[in-house]
Amino acid sequence: METRVLKTLEFDKIRELVAAHCTSSVGRSHMEKLVPVSDFAEVLRLLEETDEGLAILRVRGNVPMGGIKDIRPHAKRAQMGGLLSAYELMETSNTIRASRILRHFIEGVVVDEDIKIPHFIVKKDAIPVLTGLEHEINSAIDDNGHVVDSASGALRSIRSGLRMQEARVRERLESYTRGPNAAKMLSDTIVTIRNDRFVIPVKSEYRSHYAGVIHDMSSSGQTVFIEPDAVVQANNEIRNLKLKEQEEIDKILLELSAKVQEVAHDLFVLIDILSEIDVVLAKAKYGTVNKYTKPEVNNNGYIRLSQAWHPLLPVEEAVANNIEFGKDITTIVITGPNTGGKTVTLKTVGLSVLMAQAGLPIPALDGSEIAVFDSVYADIGDEQSIEQSLSTFSSRMVNIIDILKKYDDQSLIILDELGSGTDPQEGAALAISILDEVHGRGARVLATTHYPELKAYGYNRPGIANASVEFDIDTLSPTYRLLIGVPGRSNAFEISKRLGLSDRIIDRAKTFTGTDRGEVESMIASLEDSRVQSEKDAEKTHAVLLETERLKRELEERLTEFEKTESALKEKAKERARKIVEDAKRESEAVISDLRALQLNAGTNVKEHELIEARKRLENAAPDREKKKAIQAKEGPRPLAVGDEVKVLSYGQKGTLLDKVSAKEWIVQIGILKMKLDESGLQYIKPEKEKQTYISTSVRGRDSHVKLELDLRGERYEDALIRTEKYLDDAILSNYHQVSIIHGKGTGVLRQAVQKYLKNHSRVKTYRFGESSEGGHGVTVVELK
Known part of the structure; x- marks a missing residue:
């Protein structure tokens, strides 16, 4: 991209805004070299890097980039055999330390967060590991840059x-x-x-x-x-x-x-990578702060901007527009009066393209798409200046001639007030001829003009569309809304009339404009009326759609409420039926009791088996919900889970599932042994408490179902202590001499709480961390008295 174009479209100002988000001086220095690239694959990579930076900032909030210094002069002097001062060596050590912290941070993001950051991983892997030099410098020089006694x-x-x-x-x-x-x-x-x-x-x-x-x-x-x-x-x-x-x-x-001299090349590489990462994160921060989005990109010249606004305008003042061209329509000519926002529209499109090709998010909504161009050309003059002279026309024509020599079908050309600064008829003729030339060779073109001759330019040429920036006659001010397909009107007569100019003078002026001009203005007015009517129809359609969606939501809510009510009524009916049956059972018990009394006292001839059969019939009449639940539970095999007791078929032994290492493999503890076994060789064993149909009040023995391990990972502080207390009681009742408590490593809070509790427990003889084969510092092994 030409430097003049970057300045014309104000890309240099965007670069300064992004640089303000850099953390280090090397990042800001690297940002000065940021320019749009034209290679499609490189643009994809740059945007993906920025997207990864956005993901990291979203899940972590910030990235540790402190302590990075520009140590390239130090490394260069060391390469030449120079003596570095203690302060320069300290800066070198601090920069190496910063790279080490950043490397570990990126590794932590990959391990802890469910995001993919392949480009950051590549950069992380490319950072030279210079920990040895860091330690040697730190052992000789303190943080204040003084050589220590040792x-x-x-x-x-x-x-x-x-x-x-x-x-x-x-x-x-x-x-x-x-x-x-x-x-x-x-x-x-x-x-x-x-x-x-x-x-x-x-x-x-x-x-x-x-x-x-x-x-x-x-x-x-x-x-x-x-x-x-x-x-x-x-x-x-x-x-x-x-x-x-x-x-x-x-x-x-x-x-x-001398040691710095040995790794000077690595230090240059380290600084380059750190500055690249700083720049990528600055792009991400810039996009996050301004709520910009990552665009889709293509290499077929198609641009679709959804609610795009100029990035250098205050958000509360900028007017967002939808802009689409590059497929059937490859040239757009925007007409209308000055100060209406035509130039802002051109710069919005041009800057969005340059920002995307530099790997920056763009000021538009999600779903926007940007084409990657080999080159972008722009000729934008200061139409607010009163110095419209021959010299102005000449200087701008020199620029346009230079563009015509360089552009091709992979170019984006932006022309503001084409043909201005000279005789209107000649300027309009030149503008039409230039547009025909660049459009005919396949370039994508955005042009503005206030010449009336170009208002009908797009109606008889395929691939060209007229557009205008809306002007509100009632308020006599532009709305800055872009209207594609509708050329702009001058509105001079309407404005003059509203300002109080006599109708007689206005009518006389109209006679001087010519028939053709009047027909064009009438056509434009008709198009504007059609557009306004279309917008009203669209608003009505949108209102109907909203009402339809509201009714749908209301019906769904009513259906949900109905289903809840139906379920509650069914449950209430079942409960009532159960109560009736229970009342009947109680009544039958009373009857049977009376019959027995009669049999004993009065010798009534009532047989005992008849009484038993009657009672059984009454019991069968009651709905046995627990029995139904048990039958439903048997319908399918229960999937295995951590903590289940299983039978190891190949050994005929019972074991406990500790961890699932793959789709079909488990770590199983059999006694004091831990083995990795296939799931097909394991059979689930129901715990005793599920097999029993009564509540046992006997004391636990050695054969009771108490595991040798208690897993507290993921537990809250209070819940973990309650579970530990109960587990130790059960283990003591089961006559266990040694158990293991799994608390994980983590921050160490849970480990400290468990060991503090064990220290004060009267039945704990000793406790220690597990060996490497037992889980290391993530497990505490407890020996009971």
């Missing part, structure tokens, strides 16, 4: 001696500050430093009382800073030690600089 044994020894020597000098000088004449002869009873030498501040009039070297004098001249002869030699020793210290520091920095 950087080498020699440096530690030198600094130790230096501190001891400085302490001796301070102690010697402090004896002067504590002397009997100190308050009188010293300006202050402190030890200070001048020219890297320890000195004492002496009043000028007593300078002769202290033999030594004067290193400095106060600005008032009342104080001199004297190094007494008694500490000169000691200060010299300190000076020598500091020189040795600097030599050792330079040696350490030189060694680290």
